[in-house]
Amino acid sequence: MTAVESIGTAAIEHRQDGALVIRLAGSWQLRGSRPSLAGLERELDTLPPLGTVAFDTSELTEWDSGLLTAVAMVFESCTRRRLNVDRSGLPEGVRRLLALAEAVPEKTDARTSEMEVPFLNRVGSIYLSAYDSVSEMLAFMGAVTLVFGKFLAGKARYRKSDLLLLVQQAGLEALAIVAIVSFLMGLILAFVGAIQLQAFGATIYVADLVGIAMVRDMGALMTGIIMAGRTGAAYAAQLGSMKVTQEIDALATSGVSPMEFLVLPRVIALVLMMPLLTVYADFVGILGGAVVGLTMLDLSPLTYYQQTVNALSFGALAGGVFKGSVYGALVAVSGCMRGMQSGRSASSVGDAATSAVVTGIVAIIAACGLFSVVFYILGF
Amino acid sequence: MSQNPASVPEVTVRNLTMAYGDFVLQRNLSFQINRGDIFVVMGGSGCGKSTLMRHLIGLNDPVEGEILYGDESFTRAEPERRERMLRGVGVLYQSGALWSSMTLAENVGLVLGEFTDLGPDEIRDVASLKLALVGLKGFEDFYPSEISGGMQKRAGLARAMSLDPKMLFIDEPSAGLDPISSRLLDDLILELRDSLGTTVVVVTHELASIFAIGNNSVFLDAESRTMIAQGPPTELRDHSDNPKVRSFLHRGEHQVMGSENG
Numbered sequence: 001m002t003a004v005e006s007i008g009t010a011a012i013e014h015r016q017d018g019a020l021v022i023r024l025a026g027s028w029q030l031r032g033s034r035p036s037l038a039g040l041e042r043e044l045d046t047l048p049p050l051g052t053v054a055f056d057t058s059e060l061t062e063w064d065s066g067l068l069t070a071v072a073m074v075f076e077s078c079t080r081r082r083l084n085v086d087r088s089g090l091p092e093g094v095r096r097l098l099a100l101a102e103a104v105p106e107k108t109d110a111r112t113s114e115m116e117v118p119f120l121n122r123v124g125s126i127y128l129s130a131y132d133s134v135s136e137m138l139a140f141m142g143a144v145t146l147v148f149g150k151f152l153a154g155k156a157r158y159r160k161s162d163l164l165l166l167v168q169q170a171g172l173e174a175l176a177i178v179a180i181v182s183f184l185m186g187l188i189l190a191f192v193g194a195i196q197l198q199a200f201g202a203t204i205y206v207a208d209l210v211g212i213a214m215v216r217d218m219g220a221l222m223t224g225i226i227m228a229g230r231t232g233a234a235y236a237a238q239l240g241s242m243k244v245t246q247e248i249d250a251l252a253t254s255g256v257s258p259m260e261f262l263v264l265p266r267v268i269a270l271v272l273m274m275p276l277l278t279v280y281a282d283f284v285g286i287l288g289g290a291v292v293g294l295t296m297l298d299l300s301p302l303t304y305y306q307q308t309v310n311a312l313s314f315g316a317l318a319g320g321v322f323k324g325s326v327y328g329a330l331v332a333v334s335g336c337m338r339g340m341q342s343g344r345s346a347s348s349v350g351d352a353a354t355s356a357v358v359t360g361i362v363a364i365i366a367a368c369g370l371f372s373v374v375f376y377i378l379g380f
Numbered sequence: 381m382s383q384n385p386a387s388v389p390e391v392t393v394r395n396l397t398m399a400y401g402d403f404v405l406q407r408n409l410s411f412q413i414n415r416g417d418i419f420v421v422m423g424g425s426g427c428g429k430s431t432l433m434r435h436l437i438g439l440n441d442p443v444e445g446e447i448l449y450g451d452e453s454f455t456r457a458e459p460e461r462r463e464r465m466l467r468g469v470g471v472l473y474q475s476g477a478l479w480s481s482m483t484l485a486e487n488v489g490l491v492l493g494e495f496t497d498l499g500p501d502e503i504r505d506v507a508s509l510k511l512a513l514v515g516l517k518g519f520e521d522f523y524p525s526e527i528s529g530g531m532q533k534r535a536g537l538a539r540a541m542s543l544d545p546k547m548l549f550i551d552e553p554s555a556g557l558d559p560i561s562s563r564l565l566d567d568l569i570l571e572l573r574d575s576l577g578t579t580v581v582v583v584t585h586e587l588a589s590i591f592a593i594g595n596n597s598v599f600l601d602a603e604s605r606t607m608i609a610q611g612p613p614t615e616l617r618d619h620s621d622n623p624k625v626r627s628f629l630h631r632g633e634h635q636v637m638g639s640e641n642g
């Protein structure tokens with residue numbers, strides 16, 4: 001459509017009556033080449049206050065926003081210097097479009113651009129935001145607990161079908177990834193253990209090692225981390241994008257608490273499914289260990305089985321499962337919390353998902369450390 | 381920059397059928413949009429106006445029929461060719477569809493950076509001008525979530541205009557605008573046509589605006605699933621023999637039908 005080469009030119013001259021005439025010629029288009037009007041600023045400075053700037057466009061051929069922008073800049077410079085502008089030399093269309101652009105006055109209290117933040121300020125604000133994030137998490141957990149109380153009293157409002165779908169997503173659909181990771185986990189534990197234990201000829205204790213490690217800690221921990229990356233991130237993204245489209249506001253103004261309607265079923269789904277997934281992960285992990293025991297160490301299946309059963313206690317299993325549901329609650333809470341805190345743009349939904357995973361994993365590891373100490377003191 | 385040279389077809393729709401799956405929205409649509417037209421797409425809510433717009437810009441494919449840009453088939457063009465054909469087209473979506481993580485100036489400037497040689501400062505100047513044209517001067521550094529719904533709509537129009545497209549598709553520009561802003565928008569659309577020679581396709585329900593700017597139109601009907609009228613809106617208002625069209629263009633006030641002359 002546009003000419004192959006579109007070139008605009010500008011010349012400046014002083015008229016006899018003292019006015020400065022800007023002579024625009026050729027083709028002034030966005031996609032063509034146009035001179036910069038930087039030199040003009042200096043010329044404008046030479047004019048006395050209330051001097052006049054006029055235009056001559058008799059040799060102008062084509063124009064579009066390229067010209068409009070340039071002329072608008074000239075107008076602005078002139079206004080700043082209190083110069084008069086004689087617009088009569090401009091094409092009719094340019095005059096009318098610029099009049100439209102001026103129809104609504106500029107918003108003047110717009111923001112200033114961001115300032116460079118000093119290093120110590122940044123360190124300080126990182127510390128403060130970490131501190132805030134702990135107290136936010138506690139506050140959010142408090143809110144979830146209240147809603148949970150309502151749920152137990154049968155007064156919470158949520159949709160059963162949502163809950164079932166969430167249970168399926170957090171449970172059934174996670175089986176494959178949990179199986180793969182725990183199987184490899186058991187395999188690795190057994191492998192590392194076997195190399196050490198072979199030195200003492202005590203390879204049979206590989207069964208104890210894998211069984212105890214998986215059941216007491218690793219099963220729940222790995223499942224928790226998987227769920228943080230899988231389900232926690234999904235929760236944050238779901239709630240975050242509902243925030244963007246104002247669906248959460250719409251729920252709140254319809255008198256439906258988003259905490260009950262959105263957060264509660266998600267927390268319940270994970271708290272219900274995590275213990276089951278933990279038991280499943282324990283079992284698959286032990287299988288992984290057995291593969292090493294049977295093939296690399298030549299143990300018989302029966303010995304391996306009996307050794308494992310003797311090493312485990314009901315208390316250890318119950319402890320692991322309990323940890324699992326706590327991790328589940330932590331993952332759900334951090335996912336939902338970050339989603340509800342999300343800003344209203346596509347990238348803040350991404351940030352929400354990222355920080356949901358980070359918060360979830362940090363919370364799980366912190367809880368795991370705490371459990372180790374408490375269980376040790378209780379003599380578990 | 382010239383006033384409509386007599387009937388140069390910009391877009392031609394031939395026997396178009398639109399459907400979502402098995403759900404046929406409209407069939408047998410045939411009309412022509414000429415260069416320099418302000419072409420209004422009218423019809424009740426849900427009759428398929430936005431969908432028609434999506435077909436015209438290639439977001440949906442026709443079940444049957446064909447769309448031509450100039451005298452070249454758009455429907456049958458290769459993807460790369462289509463993309464080139466759409467270079468000269470600006471679109472304002474019904475929901476604004478601003479990129480939420482960019483400021484208004486960045487929203488308007490993105491395509492300028494992609495398709496012109498302008499430097500960052502120039503891009504910003506052009507973006508400011510476009511925003512000023514829609515009455516948003518001074519809002520360059522705001523994010524879409526920080527401005528009102530009507531302002532988002534106008535910012536969307538500024539973005540659609542950023543490359544001085546030779547065709548503009550606008551879905552309900554004045555929804556959510558006060559009468560004054562709505563009027564300014566009409567003036568802007570007329571001015572774009574008169575000064576820059578832009579062809580405008582506009583979906584709107586706003587009667588005042590339909591009569592003020594539209595010089596040609598098509599009326600889609602949800603019940604019979606086809607177009608039931610086409611022509612200049614004022615003519616349809618005064619002379620259409622279809623009661624539905626007349627009623628629509630008179631806001632349902634039947635008693636005034638046929639009693640006045642344009």
Ligand SMILES: Nc1ncnc2c1ncn2[C@@H]1O[C@H](COP(=O)(O)OP(=O)(O)OP(=O)(O)O)[C@@H](O)[C@H]1O
Nearest residue numbers: 400403405423424425426427428429430431432474
């Ligand atoms: N992605 C989709 N899948 C299936 N059906 C759709 C889809 N988008 C729209 N529809 C249906 O197509 C019909 C027309 O939708 P469209 O958005 O084109 O209406 P419209 O004429 O623009 O209405 P309005 O004036 O309210 O904007 C509606 O009945 C809608 O249910």
Ligand SMILES: [Mg+2]
Nearest residue numbers: 429430474551
């Ligand atoms: Mg629509």
